Amino acid sequence: MNKQLSLFDNDPNAQRDFFTRKREWSVAKHRIILKYLQASCYNLAALSDTINYIDGFAGSGEYEEGAIGGIEEFIKNSPFWKRYEPNFSDKDGSPIIALKTSRILQAEQRVNLRCFFVEENRERNQKLRDKCSAVGEGLGYKIYPPSGFEEILDNLMVDLGQGLSKPCPSLFFLDTFSPNGVGFESLKRIAEYQINFGGELFILFHNGYLSRQVGNAMSEKWKQQGKTTGDTFAKKVDSFFGASSKKAWRQKWEEIKRTDSPPQTFAKWAIEHYKQKLRDECSFKGVVSFEIKEEFNSVAPKYHIIACSRHPEKAFGVLLNDLVYEENKSLFFRDNFNQNLSEFLEQDWQRENQDQLKILKPHITRILADICSEWTLLDDAMTRLILTLDREGILSMGKLKRKQYRSEVFIPLYQKGILEAETVGKQGLPRLTDRVRVR
Incomplete structure (x- = not known):
């Protein structure tokens, strides 16, 4: 079997390696994006003839190596999707999945799905441009110059309404590699837009990486090396949680250390605390989360996906619930290499x-x-x-x-x-x- 790369590797090249080969837990995310984009656009088409899709951490658009049994296998076994012959590939990243979905919706004359891509890394940004130009002809999309998501946010919020008589519903997918990418104040701006004009916000919540950042911020090791180093980590965590949580996360960390609680205790507290802040401070009516695991019996998830909406009943309680259920079920298939087939447990x-x-x-x-x-x-x-x-x-x-x-x-x-x-x-x-x- 191929070795799976760790998302939380200490290796400074870990982020670069992440875009080399798609892992199973990235496949799950991409299947959910594909299915939710289609279901949501069908649902929202009654409200608007245009929907915006925003990928805040787009990557290069394509992995060098796909995961066997990923998007292609799903399409082949889906009576709904295979009728479109959309030419999805196991190597496709989320931007290309979105553009290919946009083409399907365009052919159906159902809704215009406009795509906005942000990628900070110059090399990946150029690869993204090359890939999108090859598959996106005739589609509405924009790739911003290499910049961080928060640097682009002002321009992005203006662009969402460009060319329209009124702003339309927007689906934000913020797949940040670490807690550093999006501060809580930026989420408030996105929430304000969606409360007024509709749409959903999806945030990847990387529990392990966040706990590591908090540990570094509170570590005596970094404090001994100088106040500046410890403060840098702390400021990143403060930005991620928001100003109102500066005291809360520090107190929780000290409490966990004092009571010698299990390692996952802080991660579990953090995600529930974060979700409650999204309800209280961003005024989302519905905030839900679900795990993305590597195997069904994994002790801890690779990450959570948090979803926020002003209309959670249809968006999450109906559309998303069963999509996530099917992804959970897919973890219970095990490859039988001797018989060259997949066995359901x-x-x-x-x-x-x-x-x-x-x-x-x-x-x-x-x-x-x-x-x-x-x-x-x-x-x-x-x-x-x-x-x-x-x-x-x-x-x-x-x-x-x-x-x-x-x-x-x-x-x-x-x-x-x-x-x-x-x-x-x-x-x-x-x-x-x-x-x-x-x-």
């Missing part, structure tokens, strides 16, 4: 689903007492349950499929008499379009 997968149900069941009566206190469409109640479980840190989005919430949660509660239904279907069970409430 059915027992492990079923055990994973049962474990998720065990986690949520102690909380379900309390949550439904709130969201189903009045007559509520079963479909809407499922959506609100998914978002509530994630917000309370009980079960992150995508751990169960929507139909499982109906069959494994709502129907058993109805059969036990805990829920009542205003109407039912031919089988005597509430349908998605029936209204339910707690007795």
Whole structure:
């Protein structure tokens, strides 16, 4: 097997190596981008004939080596996607995936997907230009001169409305390699735009790299080498979390050291703290997160993806939940090299689903007492349950499929008499379009 490169390698060439070969956990991100772009654009087309896609850390557009079983395998096995013959490649990076999706939408005359790419590194920026010119003819896209995302942000915000009678919904994907790339104040500006004009914000939250930066900022080693070095790390973390968290993250780190807590404790606190700030200070109605793992039994994820929206019910509770569920399921395929096929670990997968149900069941009566206190469409109640479980840190989005919430949660509660239904279907069970409430 090929060696997987570590995203959090101490090697200064780690970022360069990251763009050499696509890893499985990058494939998962790209499949989600592909599927969500299509689903979201179909959904938003009723509101606007133009949608903006912004890739804030675009890379070179193409990896030197793709991951076997990545985008190409997904397209081949998808009745929906293979009908378009979009010529996706396992080597494609997120900008090229976006442009090829834009061409499909253009051919359907459904919506105009305009793409904006930011890449700071000069060499990768030039490669991106070369690659986009080869696949993007006739499409609306812009590549900014080599600069950091925050340096470009003023111009970008102006460009999002250029040539339009009014600004349109915008999908931001901020795949920063480290916590240094986007400060919290910049996220507030993006949030303000989206509250006014719509769209979603996706942020890759690299738990391990953040914890390392915090450790460096608080390390006696760096303090002994001089105040300036320690302050540099601390300022980066302060910018990432925002001014209101300067005291909070330092106190949490000291508490963890004092109580000798497990290594993942700070990372878990950090992501929940960050999500709450996005709700409180950026006024996003919905903020959810999900893990991207290397293997299904990995102790810790490679990173989280945080998604923010002003309309999370359809965007996340419906569209994104099942996309993430399918990505989680893909981790349970194991290559059988002797027979040259992929084996699905059915027992492990079923055990994973049962474990998720065990986690949520102690909380379900309390949550439904709130969201189903009045007559509520079963479909809407499922959506609100998914978002509530994630917000309370009980079960992150995508751990169960929507139909499982109906069959494994709502129907058993109805059969036990805990829920009542205003109407039912031919089988005597509430349908998605029936209204339910707690007795």
